[in-house]
Amino acid sequence: MNYKEFFDEREKDAQNQEDLGYVYRYIKKLDRLSYLNLLNKEIEENDRQLLENISQRLAQNEPAQYIVGDTDFYNLNLKVDPRALIPRPETEELVDLILKENEVENLKVLDVGTGTGAIGLSLKKARPSWQVTLADISTDALALANTNAEANNLSVDFVQSDVFSSVNGSFDIIVSNPPYIAYDEQDLMDESVIKYEPDLALYATESGLAIYNRLAANSEQFLSQGGKIYLEIGFNQGQAVKNLFQKSFPKKEIRILPDLAGLDRMVVISDNGEVRK
Numbered sequence: 004m005n006y007k008e009f010f011d012e013r014e015k016d017a018q019n020q021e022d023l024g025y026v027y028r029y030i031k032k033l034d035r036l037s038y039l040n041l042l043n044k045e046i047e048e049n050d051r052q053l054l055e056n057i058s059q060r061l062a063q064n065e066p067a068q069y070i071v072g073d074t075d076f077y078n079l080n081l082k083v084d085p086r087a088l089i090p091r092p093e094t095e096e097l098v099d100l101i102l103k104e105n106e107v108e109n110l111k112v113l114d115v116g117t118g119t120g121a122i123g124l125s126l127k128k129a130r131p132s133w134q135v136t137l138a139d140i141s142t143d144a145l146a147l148a149n150t151n152a153e154a155n156n157l158s159v160d161f162v163q164s165d166v167f168s169s170v171n172g173s174f175d176i177i178v179s180n181p182p183y184i185a186y187d188e189q190d191l192m193d194e195s196v197i198k199y200e201p202d203l204a205l206y207a208t209e210s211g212l213a214i215y216n217r218l219a220a221n222s223e224q225f226l227s228q229g230g231k232i233y234l235e236i237g238f239n240q241g242q243a244v245k246n247l248f249q250k251s252f253p254k255k256e257i258r259i260l261p262d263l264a265g266l267d268r269m270v271v272i273s274d275n276g277e278v279r280k
């Protein structure tokens with residue numbers, strides 16, 4: 004049997020088997036041309052075993068990124084595994100927004116709930132003069148973030164912290180993509196997310212708002228004069244999150260911004276009428 008026949012056969016079996024070629028190509032580091040040239044060749048025995056293994060894992064709904072073991076995010080390649088959430092394209096939009104609105108040197112940044120380190124590390128990569136602290140309640144996630152920092156040659160600080168419990172100092176930017184899914188929203192989620200990504204990264208009490216509530220209540224003491232807060236939110240949480248922060252920061256401007264799909268995805272808390280550059 005050649006590679007193409009194998010892929011075609013598996014694609015008939017299950018929906019996500021179309022990922023098989025992608026995962027295989029990525030693991031073998033094949034460019035598109037080498038991959039296409041391979042398709043009509045007989046499968047070698049060790050490759051057949053590899054492909055069977057990938058195929059079984061995909062059939063169990065394991066995310067392709069966990070099987071590959073890494074993923075591209077913004078300006079970085081990050082190791083990913085079940086210790087942390089797979090960083091999403093919407094979060095790249097948040098990183099992009101922060102960079103566009105803060106074209107200055109030497110800012111201090113805190114990334115609360117850093118997971119793989121995606122947000123904080125991509126900011127550090129783009130702005131080497133920024134002093135970036137990665138915080139997470141999960142020691143497992145922090146270990147992964149540390150691996151990603153080292154692999155990308157980025158020097159950042161780490162703190163294991165329940166929101167702000169172990170954080171010291173003040174920051175020009177506090178950014179967070181916290182867990183924001185309500186416990187009763189599971190039926191809206193893909194099985195692969197429910198089954199493989201860590202609960203700690205996904206769910207929050209208070210209809211998904213618990214961590215925003217704590218961020219709103221306690222950010223002020225960790226924010227420098229003129230500091231800004233950037234949040235990723237669930238598409239239906241814009242107004243609720245805005246209300247929470249408006250109470251704590253009555254004088255700041257609070258913007259709810261959409262992602263590329265047009266869904267509310269980010270909330271930004273900054274000084275009123277400030278020039279955003």
Ligand SMILES: C[S@@+](CC[C@H](N)C(=O)[O-])C[C@H]1O[C@@H](n2cnc3c(N)ncnc32)[C@H](O)[C@@H]1O
Pocket residue numbers: 087088089090091094115116117118119120121122138139140141144164165166180181182183203204205214
């Ligand atoms: C949605 S994931 C985001 C990960 C990463 N920032 C990203 O955007 O891909 C949320 C992260 O928040 C962390 N987390 C959950 N509860 C927390 C808490 N009380 N304090 C700090 N971090 C928390 C989880 O461990 C997880 O890594």
